[in-house]
Structure formats: C-alpha cells, structure tokens
Amino acid sequence: MTGSEPSIDLEGWSCPVPLRHTDRIVMGHGGGGTLSGELIEHLFLPAFGAAAAGATPTDSAVLDLGNGTRLAFSTDTYVVQPLVFPGGDIGELAVNGTVNDISMSGARPIALSTGFVLEEGLETALLGRIATSMGRAAVAAGVGLVTGDTKVVEQGRGDGVYVNTAGFGLVPAGVDIRPARARPGDVVIVSGEIGLHGVAVLSVREGLEFGTEVRSDTAPLNDLVEAMLAVTTDLHVLRDPTRGGLAASLCEIAEVARVGVEFDERSVPVPDAVRAACGFLGLDPLHVANEGKLVAIVPPEVADAVLEAMRARSVGSRSAIIGRVTDTHPGTVVVRTSLGASRVVDRPLGEQLPRIC
Amino acid sequence: MTGSEPSIDLEGWSCPVPLRHTDRIVMGHGGGGTLSGELIEHLFLPAFGAAAAGATPTDSAVLDLGNGTRLAFSTDTYVVQPLVFPGGDIGELAVNGTVNDISMSGARPIALSTGFVLEEGLETALLGRIATSMGRAAVAAGVGLVTGDTKVVEQGRGDGVYVNTAGFGLVPAGVDIRPARARPGDVVIVSGEIGLHGVAVLSVREGLEFGTEVRSDTAPLNDLVEAMLAVTTDLHVLRDPTRGGLAASLCEIAEVARVGVEFDERSVPVPDAVRAACGFLGLDPLHVANEGKLVAIVPPEVADAVLEAMRARSVGSRSAIIGRVTDTHPGTVVVRTSLGASRVVDRPLGEQLPRIC
Numbered sequence: 001m002t003g004s005e006p007s008i009d010l011e012g013w014s015c016p017v018p019l020r021h022t023d024r025i026v027m028g029h030g031g032g033g034t035l036s037g038e039l040i041e042h043l044f045l046p047a048f049g050a051a052a053a054g055a056t057p058t059d060s061a062v063l064d065l066g067n068g069t070r071l072a073f074s075t076d077t078y079v080v081q082p083l084v085f086p087g088g089d090i091g092e093l094a095v096n097g098t099v100n101d102i103s104m105s106g107a108r109p110i111a112l113s114t115g116f117v118l119e120e121g122l123e124t125a126l127l128g129r130i131a132t133s134m135g136r137a138a139v140a141a142g143v144g145l146v147t148g149d150t151k152v153v154e155q156g157r158g159d160g161v162y163v164n165t166a167g168f169g170l171v172p173a174g175v176d177i178r179p180a181r182a183r184p185g186d187v188v189i190v191s192g193e194i195g196l197h198g199v200a201v202l203s204v205r206e207g208l209e210f211g212t213e214v215r216s217d218t219a220p221l222n223d224l225v226e227a228m229l230a231v232t233t234d235l236h237v238l239r240d241p242t243r244g245g246l247a248a249s250l251c252e253i254a255e256v257a258r259v260g261v262e263f264d265e266r267s268v269p270v271p272d273a274v275r276a277a278c279g280f281l282g283l284d285p286l287h288v289a290n291e292g293k294l295v296a297i298v299p300p301e302v303a304d305a306v307l308e309a310m311r312a313r314s315v316g317s318r319s320a321i322i323g324r325v326t327d328t329h330p331g332t333v334v335v336r337t338s339l340g341a342s343r344v345v346d347r348p349l350g351e352q353l354p355r356i357c
Numbered sequence: 358m359t360g361s362e363p364s365i366d367l368e369g370w371s372c373p374v375p376l377r378h379t380d381r382i383v384m385g386h387g388g389g390g391t392l393s394g395e396l397i398e399h400l401f402l403p404a405f406g407a408a409a410a411g412a413t414p415t416d417s418a419v420l421d422l423g424n425g426t427r428l429a430f431s432t433d434t435y436v437v438q439p440l441v442f443p444g445g446d447i448g449e450l451a452v453n454g455t456v457n458d459i460s461m462s463g464a465r466p467i468a469l470s471t472g473f474v475l476e477e478g479l480e481t482a483l484l485g486r487i488a489t490s491m492g493r494a495a496v497a498a499g500v501g502l503v504t505g506d507t508k509v510v511e512q513g514r515g516d517g518v519y520v521n522t523a524g525f526g527l528v529p530a531g532v533d534i535r536p537a538r539a540r541p542g543d544v545v546i547v548s549g550e551i552g553l554h555g556v557a558v559l560s561v562r563e564g565l566e567f568g569t570e571v572r573s574d575t576a577p578l579n580d581l582v583e584a585m586l587a588v589t590t591d592l593h594v595l596r597d598p599t600r601g602g603l604a605a606s607l608c609e610i611a612e613v614a615r616v617g618v619e620f621d622e623r624s625v626p627v628p629d630a631v632r633a634a635c636g637f638l639g640l641d642p643l644h645v646a647n648e649g650k651l652v653a654i655v656p657p658e659v660a661d662a663v664l665e666a667m668r669a670r671s672v673g674s675r676s677a678i679i680g681r682v683t684d685t686h687p688g689t690v691v692v693r694t695s696l697g698a699s700r701v702v703d704r705p706l707g708e709q710l711p712r713i714c
Contacts, residue, residue: 025479030509039507043481044471047488051495051502061503063468065527069426075470075523076506111420113432114401115521117474122382124400131404138408145408146418150396151436151519152387153712159514164472166432166523170422355510 028350030079032243032289035350056256058178059101059240062171072107074098075166077115081355083130083160086200087215090163091133093291093357096220097242098165099141103222104238104294106177106229107169109141114148114165119158130161141220143167169222174233181236182257184327187303189296191224191310192217192318194246195274198288198353203277214273219292224316227309228296235306237297240290242357247286248347249295250333261333263323286335287348289356297325385707387436389600389646392707413613415535416458416597419528429464431455432523434472438712440487440517443557444572447520448490450648450714453577454599455522456498460579461595461651463534463586464526466498471505471522476515487518498577500524526579531590538593539614541684544660546653548581548667549574549675551603552631555645555710560634569630576649581673584666585653592663594654597647599714604643605704606652607690618690620680643692644705646713654682 028035045052055061060074078094095112102109114134118127138145196217203214221240228235237257241249246268254261270285278285292315298306303321310316333345385392402409412418417431435451452469459466471491475484495502553574560571578597585592594614598606603625611618627642635642649672655663660678667673690702 023481025475025477025481025484025509027477027509027511029475030507036507040505043485044488044505044507047485048492048502049489049496051492051500053501055501055503055505061468061470063501063503065426065467067424067426069422069424071428071525073468073470073525074504075472075521077472077474077508077521079474079508079510110422111418111430113430113523115432115434115472115523117434117436117519118382118386120382120384124380124382127382128400128404131401132406135405135408139406143408144410144412144420145405146412146420147431148397148401148412149433150387150393150401151434151712152382152384152708153436153516153519154384156513157516159510162474162508162510162519164432164434164521164523166470166472166521168428168430168525351509355508 027354031348031351032248033348033350059104062105070171071168072102072105072171073168074101075164076101077162077164078357079162079355080201080357081159082204083126085204085216086213088218089130089133090161091130092137093218094163094165095134095137095141096218096291097357098167099143100221100240102167102169103225104240105171106175106225106235106238107171109143109167109169109222111144111146112138112165112167114145114163116150117158117162118150118152119160120152120155122160127161141222172229172233175229177235177238179237179253179256182253182259182297182325183236184259184325185300186236186297186325187300187321188261188263188323188325189298189303189307189310190246190268190320190322191294191316193269193271194290194293195270195278195285195288197291198356199274199277201356202353212273214277217290217292219315221292221294221315224310224313227313228306231305231309232302235296235298238294240294242289242291244347245287245289246295247345251345251347253297254333255331258330260326260329261323262326264336266338267320267322269318269320283352286345287352289353291357384711388705388708389605390705390707416461419462427528428525429459429462429528430525431458432521433458434519434521435714436519436712437558437714438516439561440483442561442573443570445575446487446490447518448487449494450575451520451522452491452494452498453575453648454714455524456500456577456579457597459524459526460582461597462528463532463582463592463595464528466500466524466526466579468501468503469495469522469524471502471520473507474515474519475507475509476517477509477512479517484518498579529586529590532586534592534595536594536610536613539610539616539654539682540593541616541682542657543593543654543682544657544678545618545620545680545682546655546660546664546667547603547625547677547679548651548673550626550628551647551650552627552635552642552645554648555713556631556634558713559710571630571634574647574649576672578649578651578672581667581670584670585663588662588666589659592653592655595651597651599646599648601704602644602646603652604702608702608704610654611690612688615687617683617686618680619683621693623695624677624679626675626677640709643702644709646710648714
C-alpha cells in the first residue's frame with residue numbers, strides 16, 4: 001500500500017482487538033486462553049470429525065497400543081520472539097516444552113522430532129546456536145532427536161526460525177494422570193516461582209529493566225515427575241502452566257473435572273521482580289507463561305510426601321502447597337487475596353503476551 | 358529501506374543463487390536436494406550431537422521400545438503455496454505426507470499430531486476448509502489426529518498457514534525396510550506416474566496451462582504398502598519421492614547402500630502433460646515432487662508378485678518395474694535414455710520448485 005492510496009485496504013485488514021466471533025484469525029487465537037479454546041472446540045474438532053474422536057484438552061494424548069504399551073504423544077510449535085532471551089533460546093524451549101508436555105501424563109519421554117521453518121536470509125550461525133541448544137537440552141532430558149524436517153520460506157514469510165517438536169514417551173503401568181481426575185479434597189502444589197519466562201521474554205523484547213534481570217525458567221521436568229511418581233503412582237493431575245499461566249491451567253482442570261479450585265494468593269511464589277514487572281505492565285502474574293514449572297493435584301494423604309520429594313530436586317526446590325480442590329462452585333477457580341477477599345480467577349481471553357513460546 | 362537510500366541494505370540481502378558455503382540460509386536449503394543434505398550433515402547433526410546418535414536419512418525413524426514394539430516416527434512441516442491447488446490442499450497434503458513417511462518403513466500408521474502456525478488475518482473459513490481436508494484424509498488413511506497446537510504470528514511473519522504433522526506407527530514383526538538394505542540384483546519398482554504434484558502446484562502458482570489440467574497425486578500409501586507386505590515381509594527399501602523427486606530418492610538409496618542403480622527412462626511412467634510442462638519449464642520430471650507415489654526395491658524372486666499386488670490397488674494401478682540395483686558404480690544412479698545413451702542421474706542441488714510441499 002503506498003502513501004498516496006486513499007482507500008483502506010480491506011483485503012489485508014485485520015482487527016487489532018480479539019473478537020469472539022470473527023471471520024479472520026487474530027493474535028488472540030494463539031494465546032492459549034479462551035479464544036484458543038474456542039478455535040479448538042468450534043473449528044478444529046468439528047472439522048477433524050471422527051479423526052479427532054476421543055481427543056481431550058491435555059498436554060499430551062495417551063494412546064494404548066494394545067499390548068500393554070501406553071504412549072503419551074504431544075506437539076508444540078515455538079514462535080517466540082526474540083529467538084534468544086535471558087535464560088534460554090527458542091531451541092532449548094522447543095525441547096523442554098515438549099518434554100514437559102509428555103511428562104504431564106506421567107510418561108517417561110523417549111524421542112522428539114524436529115520440524116524447522118527457516119526464513120531465507122537467516123544467519124547460519126544463529127541456526128547453529130539454536131540447534132546446539134536443542135542438542136544440549138535433549139541430552140539433559142535424556143531424549144533423542146531422532147527425525148526431522150526443514151523447510152525454507154522467502155523473506156517476509158517467516159521470522160527467522162519457527163521450530164516444531166513432537167515427541168512421545170511411555171506411560172508407566174498404573175499411572176493415570178489427567179485433568180478429569182481432580183477430586184474434592186485434593187491438594188494443589190506448584191513447583192516453584194511463577195511468571196519468570198513471560199517476564200524474561202517481555203523484558204528483552206520491550207527493552208525494559210526491572211532492577212534484577214529476570215531469566216526464563218525453561219527446564220525439563222521429567223526427572224521431577226519421576227521423583228514424584230516414586231512417592232506414589234496415584235498423582236491425579238499434572239499441568240505445565242505455559243501460555244495463559246497458572247490461571248489457565250487451573251481453570252481448565254476445574255472445568256474438565258467439574259470441581260472447584262481454591263487457593264491463597266500469598267502461597268503462590270512470585271519473585272519480586274516478576275511482581276514489579278507485572279505491576280508496571282498491568283499484567284496478572286497468574287496469567288504469565290512459565291516454561292519450567294508444573295502444577296500438581298494430589299490426594300491429601302500423600303501431599304506432604306510429594307512436596308518433600310519435589311523440594312529435594314533443584315528444579316522443584318521452591319515448591320509450595322497453594323490450595324485445595326473443592327466440591328463447591330464446580331468449574332470455577334477462586335483465589336483468596338492478601339486482603340482477605342476472594343475473587344474468581346478467569347483464564348485470559350486472548351493474547352496478553354504474544355509469541356511468548 | 359526508502360527509495361532515497363543510496364546504499365545497498367546488506368543486512369536484509371540474500372543470495373538469489375544457492376551457494377554451497379553460505380553464512381545465510383537460502384531457499385535451496387529447503388529443497389530436499391544436496392543443500393538440504395549438507396544442512397543436515399554439517400549443521401544439524403553436529404549441533405544435536407549425542408542427541409541425534411543413530412539418526413539415519415530415512416523418511417521415518419524406527420525405535421525399539423524394548424518390549425518387542427517397534428515404532429516408526431516421522432515429521433514434516435508443510436509450507437506449500439498456494440494453500441489450495443488442483444487435486445488437494447495443504448491440509449490433505451500434511452496428513453498424507455506424514456502417513457506416507459511412516460509407511461515407508463513398513464509401519465502401520467496410527468496417530469498424527471497437528472501443529473499450526475497461522476498468520477494473523479487468515480480467513481477462518483479457509484482454515485476450516487483446510488482442517489476439514491485433514492479430518493477427511495485422516496479418516497481415509499485410518500489414523501487419528503490426537504494432539505495439536507496452534508500459534509498465531511503477525512501479518513508479514515507467515516503465509517496464511519503452515520502445518521506440521523508428526524506421527525507414529527507400528528512396524529510389524531519381521532519387517533526391516535530401509536535404504537541400506539538395497540542389494541545388487543534387486544528390482545526397482547515405481548508405483549505410478551511421476552511429476553504430477555509438482556506440476557499441479559506450479560501450474561496454478563504461475564497461471565500456466567498445459568492442455569489438460571494436471572492434478573496433484575496426493576494420496577495415502579499405507580494400504581498399498583500393506584498389500585505389498587502381504588506378498589512378502591522381505592521388501593528391502595521403500596521411499597516416497599517427494600522433494601527432489603525420483604532422482605533424489607534413488608541417489609540417496611545408492612549412496613546409503615553403496616550400490617549402483619540403473620533404470621530405463623522409457624520404463625518410467627511420465628504423463629504427457631507433465632512431460633510437456635517440464636519441457637516448457639526446463640525441468641527434469643525425475644526431479645519433480647510426487648505426493649502419492651513410492652519407489653520400492655525388492656528381491657528379484659518376488660518382484661513380479663509384488664508388482665501384481667501393487668497394480669491390484671487403484672493407487673498403484675500404473676506401477677512399473679523401471680530398473681535394477683547393481684554392484685557396479687556404487688553410489689551412482691544411471692539412466693538409459695530413449696536414445697540408447699546412458700547418463701548419470703544427480704539429485705538437484707537446491708530448489709527447482711520452492712515450497713512445493
């Protein structure tokens with residue numbers, strides 16, 4: 001469009017504000033909140049039809065291969081900007097993220113695939129750095145990078161590099177971890193400080209500083225899950241609160257299991273720098289993405305032992321019990337604020353922090 | 358860059374011709390030819406290090422889960438332009454392509470993941486059409502679309518939609534199909550007419566017409582492979598000649614197995630419209646992508662029976678024996694031309710037809 005063009009180019013026009021009913025895709029459809037959920041429920045699932053029978057909104061699908069082998073299978077595409085951020089880069093994120101999604105069904109991750117969309121003109125050295133991070137993260141998590149694919153698109157049709165990883169793991173016998181298993185009386189545990197990944201990416205993207213440098217918490221969680229399963233195979237729910245943050249994960253669990261969730265705001269570990277950044281930016285730390293944390297819902301009789309096992313691992317050293325599952329207000333998450341009031345926790349509608357992972 | 362800027366913008370500059378040694382990614386790195394191979398060998402494999410130990414250049418990785426279960430695992434990202442073309446669309450391609458990659462190790466495909474990168478402003482209706490094609494193709498191939506992910510990027514950072522699919526299947530007992538198993542004396546069979554997909558996409562992209570409309574051959578090949586395995590589990594090699602065409606597939610087999618491959622140009626089924634289009638465009642039909650064909654390398658004693666089983670399936674009705682594996686000129690593919698001469702077949706260096714799949 002040239003500057004002398006008087007008319008609005010409706011062809012290329014898009015809505016800056018996420019709309020619930022839109023005939024065009026908006027950024028919010030990728031935010032992991034309500035709009036993402038609607039896209040799945042109202043577009044993908046009806047379109048996929050019988051092919052998606054039995055698909056559930058979990059981090060990974062669990063498939064029974066018929067010979068006693070249960071496979072957890074998951075995928076994520078990573079489009080984070082910038083490609084390198086404090087504490088990590090898109091490559092490390094792409095490995096840890098899918099390792100964690102597999103781990104959230106209690107599976108031991110085995111192998112990942114890697115699918116690259118490279119933008120013409122990308123520096124080969126930067127791609128090498130990203131791939132090296134992927135190799136290092138895969139070795140650290142004990143998974144293989146066993147198959148892959150690379151496509152190249154013209155300049156202006158990509159953004160440096162997008163990485164898809166898919167992967168699978170084996171679910172141990174007797175393990176059945178999924179959102180629907182949350183039960184009234186269960187205890188809610190979070191594995192450490194929240195909000196670090198989102199604030200780290202945002203700070204470097206916007207050139208903001210919040211006193212101390214905030215670094216992404218990107219980390220593999222499979223060892224932590226293994227330590228928890230060593231206490232009991234009867235963990236009920238595990239989720240990694242990435243896009244949409246802790247709020248989106250808890251809301252989804254409450255909805256799927258038809259239970260209430262209540263937690264105490266003061267129990268949730270929020271680093272000072274994250275709190276300061278969120279205050280400055282008008283964000284709720286509960287909505288900010290994490291990449292090395294999990295939320296666990298466990299039977300009350302094992303909660304203390306699970307917490308102890310989590311704290312014994314460096315990645316879970318700041319674990320804390322934050323709340324309970326209730327039989328009141330099913331489908332709703334309620335937080336008791338530091339002022340003693342209660343408020344309902346919503347998942348974000350659309351995209352607070354675009355392209356965070 | 359404004360029009361008044363006198364200097365060349367080296368920052369955004371990229372080489373229009375694929376260079377062997379470049380510090381920037383060029384389109385040819387995504388072409389499935391020599392440059393793609395070099396990127397894998399000289400960048401990805403060294404960078405992945407121990408995480409990629411045992412990775413081989415096959416359509417899918419085969420992993421032994423230790424309890425007698427062997428899994429074939431594969432991924433591809435689809436960036437084809439236009440999104441809809443004669444005979445199919447990106448959604449159908451994304452399902453069939455990964456179903457076929459899994460099938461090329463003799464595995465029965467079970468489930469796929471779907472990873473979308475949507476460009477802000479994409480028409481929801483078009484996404485619905487693509488997703489519907491995916492559902493239909495998955496049902497036709499008998500696979501589930503069991504887990505997925507959607508990201509949205511800003512306008513000008515994508516191209517409507519990119520789709521990644523990854524998937525796995527079970528390798529039947531006794532089946533060991535891989536490029537290294539090609540043996541001198543083996544027979545080379547192609548499952549039908551070549552060049553249709555590439556020419557179909559190119560024709561609509563360039564607005565060209567070649568007399569009759571050329572339609573993509575996109576199709577699932579798992580039933581065809583099952584019919585072949587019913588004749589013998591001792592198939593040696595299967596490949597689907599996508600990017601880089603039949604030439605790239607045969608060259609790769611010759612290199613990996615350290616054998617020669619010889620075939621007769623007149624035996625290769627090439628539709629008249631493909632031949633005409635390739636003549637017009639200066640392309641070699643052997644280099645043009647297919648999306649519903651396979652090349653099989655089988656022991657001579659079963660070749661006729663396998664051919665018969667292939668021809669009994671509609672997707673393989675035009676199957677033909679085209680050549681032989683030899684112990685002369687290992688690593689090299691030689692074609693006998695219609696004029697009686699012989700020439701060495703090279704895989705393409707880079708990108709003849711960008712973004713064909």
